[in-house]
Amino acid sequence: MPTIDGPRVVADLKRLAEFGRYKTGVHRPTYSPVDVESRQWLAEKFREAGLDPVIDGIGNVIGCNPSAGRRLLVGSHSETQPYGGWLDGSLGVIYALELARAFAADPGCAGLGIEVAAWADEEGHYGNMLGSRSFTDALPEDEIDRIRGRDDGTPLREALRRAGFAGRPRERVDPRHYVGYLEAHIEQGDTLDTTGLRIGVVETIVGIWNYRVSVIGEQNHAGTTRMVRRKEAGVAMVRLASRIHDRFPEIAGPRTVWTIGRMLIEPNAPSVIPGHAEMQVQFRDADPERLALFEKTLQELVGEARRAGPCHVEIEPIGRSEPRPMDPGFQAQIEAAAQRQAPGMHMRLPSAAGHDAAVLSYRMPAGMMFIPSLGGISHHWSEDSKEEDIVLGAQVFADAAERILRAT
Amino acid sequence: MPTIDGPRVVADLKRLAEFGRYKTGVHRPTYSPVDVESRQWLAEKFREAGLDPVIDGIGNVIGCNPSAGRRLLVGSHSETQPYGGWLDGSLGVIYALELARAFAADPGCAGLGIEVAAWADEEGHYGNMLGSRSFTDALPEDEIDRIRGRDDGTPLREALRRAGFAGRPRERVDPRHYVGYLEAHIEQGDTLDTTGLRIGVVETIVGIWNYRVSVIGEQNHAGTTRMVRRKEAGVAMVRLASRIHDRFPEIAGPRTVWTIGRMLIEPNAPSVIPGHAEMQVQFRDADPERLALFEKTLQELVGEARRAGPCHVEIEPIGRSEPRPMDPGFQAQIEAAAQRQAPGMHMRLPSAAGHDAAVLSYRMPAGMMFIPSLGGISHHWSEDSKEEDIVLGAQVFADAAERILRAT
Numbered sequence: 001m002p003t004i005d006g007p008r009v010v011a012d013l014k015r016l017a018e019f020g021r022y023k024t025g026v027h028r029p030t031y032s033p034v035d036v037e038s039r040q041w042l043a044e045k046f047r048e049a050g051l052d053p054v055i056d057g058i059g060n061v062i063g064c065n066p067s068a069g070r071r072l073l074v075g076s077h078s079e080t081q082p083y084g085g086w087l088d089g090s091l092g093v094i095y096a097l098e099l100a101r102a103f104a105a106d107p108g109c110a111g112l113g114i115e116v117a118a119w120a121d122e123e124g125h126y127g128n129m130l131g132s133r134s135f136t137d138a139l140p141e142d143e144i145d146r147i148r149g150r151d152d153g154t155p156l157r158e159a160l161r162r163a164g165f166a167g168r169p170r171e172r173v174d175p176r177h178y179v180g181y182l183e184a185h186i187e188q189g190d191t192l193d194t195t196g197l198r199i200g201v202v203e204t205i206v207g208i209w210n211y212r213v214s215v216i217g218e219q220n221h222a223g224t225t226r227m228v229r230r231k232e233a234g235v236a237m238v239r240l241a242s243r244i245h246d247r248f249p250e251i252a253g254p255r256t257v258w259t260i261g262r263m264l265i266e267p268n269a270p271s272v273i274p275g276h277a278e279m280q281v282q283f284r285d286a287d288p289e290r291l292a293l294f295e296k297t298l299q300e301l302v303g304e305a306r307r308a309g310p311c312h313v314e315i316e317p318i319g320r321s322e323p324r325p326m327d328p329g330f331q332a333q334i335e336a337a338a339q340r341q342a343p344g345m346h347m348r349l350p351s352a353a354g355h356d357a358a359v360l361s362y363r364m365p366a367g368m369m370f371i372p373s374l375g376g377i378s379h380h381w382s383e384d385s386k387e388e389d390i391v392l393g394a395q396v397f398a399d400a401a402e403r404i405l406r407a408t
Numbered sequence: 409m410p411t412i413d414g415p416r417v418v419a420d421l422k423r424l425a426e427f428g429r430y431k432t433g434v435h436r437p438t439y440s441p442v443d444v445e446s447r448q449w450l451a452e453k454f455r456e457a458g459l460d461p462v463i464d465g466i467g468n469v470i471g472c473n474p475s476a477g478r479r480l481l482v483g484s485h486s487e488t489q490p491y492g493g494w495l496d497g498s499l500g501v502i503y504a505l506e507l508a509r510a511f512a513a514d515p516g517c518a519g520l521g522i523e524v525a526a527w528a529d530e531e532g533h534y535g536n537m538l539g540s541r542s543f544t545d546a547l548p549e550d551e552i553d554r555i556r557g558r559d560d561g562t563p564l565r566e567a568l569r570r571a572g573f574a575g576r577p578r579e580r581v582d583p584r585h586y587v588g589y590l591e592a593h594i595e596q597g598d599t600l601d602t603t604g605l606r607i608g609v610v611e612t613i614v615g616i617w618n619y620r621v622s623v624i625g626e627q628n629h630a631g632t633t634r635m636v637r638r639k640e641a642g643v644a645m646v647r648l649a650s651r652i653h654d655r656f657p658e659i660a661g662p663r664t665v666w667t668i669g670r671m672l673i674e675p676n677a678p679s680v681i682p683g684h685a686e687m688q689v690q691f692r693d694a695d696p697e698r699l700a701l702f703e704k705t706l707q708e709l710v711g712e713a714r715r716a717g718p719c720h721v722e723i724e725p726i727g728r729s730e731p732r733p734m735d736p737g738f739q740a741q742i743e744a745a746a747q748r749q750a751p752g753m754h755m756r757l758p759s760a761a762g763h764d765a766a767v768l769s770y771r772m773p774a775g776m777m778f779i780p781s782l783g784g785i786s787h788h789w790s791e792d793s794k795e796e797d798i799v800l801g802a803q804v805f806a807d808a809a810e811r812i813l814r815a816t
Contacts, residue, residue: 222690226597242650262673262676269489269558353631379630
């Protein structure tokens with residue numbers, strides 16, 4: 001069995017967290033200067049591990065394995081949310097690096113090929129899982145032409161140019177080369193933390209459906225415009241948002257979640273009646289029928305708001321990812337590895353977050369493993385996990401990877 | 409009677425609108441390069457009119473009158489709202505310039521002194537009526553130290569330095585020199601436009617009370633955080649805003665207005681539960697008791713939201729201007745002038761917008777005159793008035809100024 005070096009895993013995670021350190025977390029948006037530096041550092045680490053690294057035209061760092069046999073692709077994403085956590089995707093990237101080293105160091109693993117990926121922009125600073133979609137042929141050039149950064153509107157082409165990635169070829173998967181894809185991640189939720197268990201075996205990655213709701217009113221002076229003749233986009237938006245928060249609990253399943261994480265009103269000045277408002281409404285569930293019911297309900301609420309007037313209300317879907325079951329064989333191997341390393345301390349659970357594994361699962365068998373998140377906190381700089389869980393997770397992950405490679 | 413030159417008034421308004429032209433309106437925030445250029449242009453026009461211009465340490469352009477007698481101070485502000493209208497405060501500034509020229513040209517007006525002011529930042533890009541407050545000794549140095557721009561947080565000191573105004577003395581009023589202050593402005597509301605009347609005599613400038621409401625929740629992942637353990641600042645804010653919009657109509661007077669013009673949620677990302685949210689709540693009325701009732705009600709609603717949990721909600725007043733009645737004698741003189749120039753086409757009305765005249769009214773008698781706003785639109789680039797109303801207004805204004813100066 002390949003044996004991981006726990007202190008080395010922790011040291012590499014800490015080194016990677018230096019790129020964009022913010023308090024105890026990390027601020028490393030995709031294609032920012034620190035993100036580019038961290039990808040160059042990762043490429044060098046992949047090289048030291050005996051892999052042949054390439055940073056491709058979308059920013060993916062792929063440590064290709066020169067061995068001839070079929071390989072297991074292992075990885076995660078390396079950028080972070082704004083002022084996000086130090087583990088998140090970085091955990092899976094450093095685990096993957098450690099697996100490459102541990103397999104290379106173990107003569108018993110000769111012929112078992114590990115290939116490593118640090119995907120770009122899973123966190124959506126520019127698009128939706130750009131790196132893994134690019135790798136799986138699901139990111140057309142004209143989409144790249146259109147995408148702009150969610151914060152400052154920088155065109156993706158310009159961001160790639162500044163990063164030095166423009167003009168490079170984009171690496172594309174040849175599924176025949178791979179046994180499958182394996183990804184480790186912090187749970188991000190609190191299921192493992194509150195139950196005291198240490199390893200999660202992911203059964204399904206939930207579907208995430210996102211909508212942009214726009215309200216068009218009439219911008220005017222906040223003093224001189226009488227109440228009866230106002231068309232206040234902000235009022236229409238908060239009333240609709242309140243209705244959504246009232247109605248969704250009535251149709252939710254036990255694990256459905258919904259969020260309005262983004263709201264804008266224009267011109268956003270205290271003495272001006274907002275003429276335009278916008279919000280993004282998102283919900284997640286593992287059950288496609290539940291997702292469809294949520295969409296139908298949201299459409300109804302938007303229709304009611306439009307008919308109530310005086311503002312015009314529009315809704316536009318901006319993403320509907322399907323729930324993705326993980327490969328049952330991979331689930332069984334991760335579970336067996338967890339049972340050997342931490343008997344009785346593991347469970348199966350869905351992933352309520354989206355992951356690159358969902359994208360890869362369209363092209364090859366895919367599996368995911370979680371370690372606990374302290375307090376279930378994630379996408380915040382205070383995100384953390386116990387060091388003993390980080391080290392245990394790496395060993396379970398290596399064990400699972402060996403089982404998967406030997407089983408196929 | 410001093411006679412104004414209508415085409416000259418319109419031409420000067422159009423020239424001033426070139427500084428920061430945006431579509432048919434103007435984008436000229438206080439202390440921006442175009443604002444500084446426009447103030448230099450105004451100073452030159454004041455000089456041509458026989459005045460002695462100074463741009464002071466807060467950016468006020470004052471055309472001092474070298475004549476010895478008591479003078480009438482006339483003016484308004486010259487910056488605009490973001491992508492705002494071409495008239496707004498500029499109308500009152502160019503009217504004031506025209507009065508200086510018309511009085512100087514009329515031998516019958518010898519000894520009737522017109523002094524002209526273009527105030528800085530009435531529109532609040534940095535603070536609250538900075539220019540007129542500075543002139544009336546109501547803007548302490550330590551407030552200037554603290555103020556930052558509302559859009560990009562630039563310190564006011566830095567903005568003044570970039571504008572070239574830092575280090576200049578601030579002009580201060582000596583009320584003994586003045587008969588009073590007179591200001592013209594577009595109405596901004598639609599009262600004149602819908603009644604077909606052409607001149608408004610302002611009775612009172614409403615009180616404007618502003619509050620910052622902050623919501624503190626817990627930032628977390630929008631997928632992995634179960635609904636029951638969320639503390640969503642955005643949800644608490646939209647629910648409270650909806651309650652405010654439900655409750656305020658029940659206690660409103662016929663002319664009360666209220667607005668939530670500014671809302672922010674953090675980090676404002678689609679897949680992150682907002683941990684912090686903030687909104688500004690504003691209401692206006694001419695009746696101090698009504699304003700107090702609105703404040704009490706708002707405090708109650710915030711208290712209910714805080715007790716409902718799970719987020720913490722705070723409220724902080726950020727401005728409570730008193731309603732300011734205009735001088736009754738000035739009202740009578742403006743009305744008499746309107747009756748001569750446009751018999752039966754004028755009315756008395758309150759101003760639902762704040763104006764520099766409210767600030768000046770603490771130190772000297774003050775009066776205000778309105779001309780109609782097409783469709784009641786203001787604080788938007790499409791704001792406009794009929795040219796015949798612009799010309800008529802200038803003549804009524806000159807007539808009223810002469811009456812006021814002769815009456816005292």
